[in-house]
Amino acid sequence: GTVHVINGPNLNLLGTREPAIYGHTTLADIEALSRAACERHGLTLVFGQSNHEGELVEMIHAARGSLGVVLNAAAYTHTSVALADAIKAVGVAAIEVHLSNVFAREAFRHHSYISSVARGVICGLGSEGYRLAIDALAASRVTPAA
Numbered sequence: 001g002t003v004h005v006i007n008g009p010n011l012n013l014l015g016t017r018e019p020a021i022y023g024h025t026t027l028a029d030i031e032a033l034s035r036a037a038c039e040r041h042g043l044t045l046v047f048g049q050s051n052h053e054g055e056l057v058e059m060i061h062a063a064r065g066s067l068g069v070v071l072n073a074a075a076y077t078h079t080s081v082a083l084a085d086a087i088k089a090v091g092v093a094a095i096e097v098h099l100s101n102v103f104a105r106e107a108f109r110h111h112s113y114i115s116s117v118a119r120g121v122i123c124g125l126g127s128e129g130y131r132l133a134i135d136a137l138a139a140s141r142v143t144p145a146a
Ligand code: DQA
Pocket: 009, 010, 011, 072, 073, 074, 075, 076, 077, 097, 098, 099, 100, 101, 102, 109
């Protein structure tokens, strides 16, 4: 099985970007922990990041038929019908992840276009959320969610 971890705009700057909110973990650290989590489950990891909405749409298309997508759409979470439609279009299981607790932040971060098409949502747990999402997708091999 393959898991696609897809990261949206500005997440390439993790480590230096607003460390009071996002911490010092870099995207390379997140890739490494995602790879380790996938290896524990015998899964193949495809890891990507883009600052461009259309490229993120294409990354979701490329995940068709995979075990699932772990999606941190970053700011596009709050704006993108296209990303939500892509998840529905390919019918892939998606787990929405945010490093920060978006509900403890500005009101504009409280709405997500992704949540209603996601199998689950994890936020506020930092990079640990990615590991938890991968563990959940791995578990779904045995007990598929409805
Ligand atoms: C984020 C939360 C979003 O509101 C924000 O735009 C981001 C990162 C997070 O991981 O906490 O860029 O998705």
